[in-house]
Amino acid sequence: MRRFTFLILGMLTIVLFFQNRYRVLNFVLGQDRIRHYFIHWIMRIPFFRNKFTQPAY
Template sequence: MGYLIRMVLIIAGAYAIYQNRYRILNSILGVSPIRRFVVAFGMDIPFVRDRFLQTVFRG
């Protein structure tokens, strides 16, 4: 019975996170050091950096 309750809670939690994923992401990225880390990490990935620069300097 405990297994069933645990699975229901995990599924309900995953659903709640999925429904509020953008709100959670905005809250996390609202913290300046975390946002700076995420941007720096993303720019270290060649595909992301190239895609970003293509979009910015498209002419």
């Protein structure tokens, strides 16, 4: 019974997070320090770095 309750609560959490994913993402990236670390992490990935830094034609 305890496992079933944990499973139901987990699924409910995932559904609620998925429905509000953009709101959560905006809240998290609205924090200056977290946004700073996220941008530094993304810029270490060559694909994203090339996309952001390629010259505009």
